[in-house]
Amino acid sequence: MEKQEYNACETLIHVCAKCKKDEKILIVTDPDSLHIAQALWKAAAEFPNRSLIMMPTQTMHGQEPTALVVAAMLEADVIFRPTKFSISSTEAKRNACKNGARDLNCSDYDERMLKSGGLYVDFEAQEENVTKMSKLIEGDDVVITSPAGTYFTANITDRKSFPQYGRSVVAGQTSSPPDIECAIGANVGTANGIVFIDGSIPHPRLGLITEPIRLEIKNSRIVKIDGGEQAKILSEILAEYDNPSVYHIGEIGVGMNPACELTGRMLEDEGCAGTIHFGIGDDRVFGGNNACPIHLDAVFKNPTMSVNGNIILQDGKLNLK
Known part of the structure; x- marks a missing residue:
């Protein structure tokens, strides 16, 4: 993995999610976004309770994920979702958040997004x-x-x-x-x-x-x-x-x-x-x-x-x- 891509994943893990060492970190992906999921997996090597689960690529934003993914999301403390189509507008995501998960939608990412663009903003400075x-x-x-x-x-x-x-x-x-x-x-x-x-x-x-x-x-x-x-x-x-x-x-x-x-x-x-x-x-x-x-x-x-x-x-x- 290139240094820039690693830096972007580090930003997602440490700045955007503030992951803690003992937390259960779940990466949900599909075949189209597996390369992004693998980059996150490698960048999160210091977290012993990380897991990666893959489902079939969906056909449109907003479709519910598979039952096994739903079950895994309910057990997670932090969820990263590099998938081709977003599952943000789903019961699975809403229920996971109700259960206390910190959820990060990473849908439709490509390698360019890990090298330049919006992930390189100062997130904290934009909050005001x-x-x-x-x-x-x-x-x-x-x-x-x-x-x-x-x-x-x-x-x-x-x-x-x-x-x-x-x-x-x-x-x-x-x-x-x-x-x-x-x-x-x-x-x-x-x-x-x-x-x-x-x-x-x-x-x-x-x-x-x-x-x-x-x-x-x-x-x-x-x-x-x-x-x-x-x-x-x-x-x-x-x-x-x-x-x-x-x-x-x-x-x-x-x-x-x-x-x-x-x-x-x-x-x-x-x-x-x-x-x-x-x-x-x-x-x-x-x-x-x-x-x-x-x-x-x-x-x-x-x-x-x-x-x-x-x-x-x-x-x-x-x-x-």
Whole structure:
């Protein structure tokens, strides 16, 4: 393993998880991400109670893992999850955290992410800004625009923010390093507008967006998808589920990691400073109750966002005063 890759794994183990010598550390992986899991395994050589378990590669974010993985997660103190598709929006993860596990989502990692980018930020130094944003993003009415033509509104009354520091250092905490963000859920039926996705949709068939995808949203549901070839692909992906719940818009997330760049990889893209992403599908992590077999993030660039008329993001730049 190269020194940079080892350093990134050391950051995950010692900074993002603060693993203790006697803790039960579980690495959950699949064939597509085994090389990342092996790097973590080697970097965690000093921890005698570490275990690695592999399941088949899944087909979409949000699918439940196998029964043996579920059982192992319930026994772990710390869980690292280098898998191709994320299992963050699953009962398995929620129950493991309820049981006290510190959970770190490492889905869709590649070797480049271990060598440069968001994992090389000073995680602790970013906490103050995320905490400020977690207060500013709460309120009643949200308005989001972008130079591409986005105009989106939603109500968030009584919704609590979900700050993501990229670290899981207390029991029950979950994170997705290098994703540093602050998100909030829109109240059901209140999200409306036109959104132009011009950043990325981290899915094997999409990735970086080359031609903006126009989403028409009514009553928190995508009712129309327009654009070029990638818009057709997104339509196909959602239609394959034959489930109206997959068109739901629940999560509004603000990327806050200045070291991240848009790459088509989910955890880099979600955390990329200067972007907003909407979570399509399952929103239970964000205080909603839309249960479905998919959670897909759609990222757009240079947004302006106001809450109760207070601008907290101006053309992609944070305004945390």
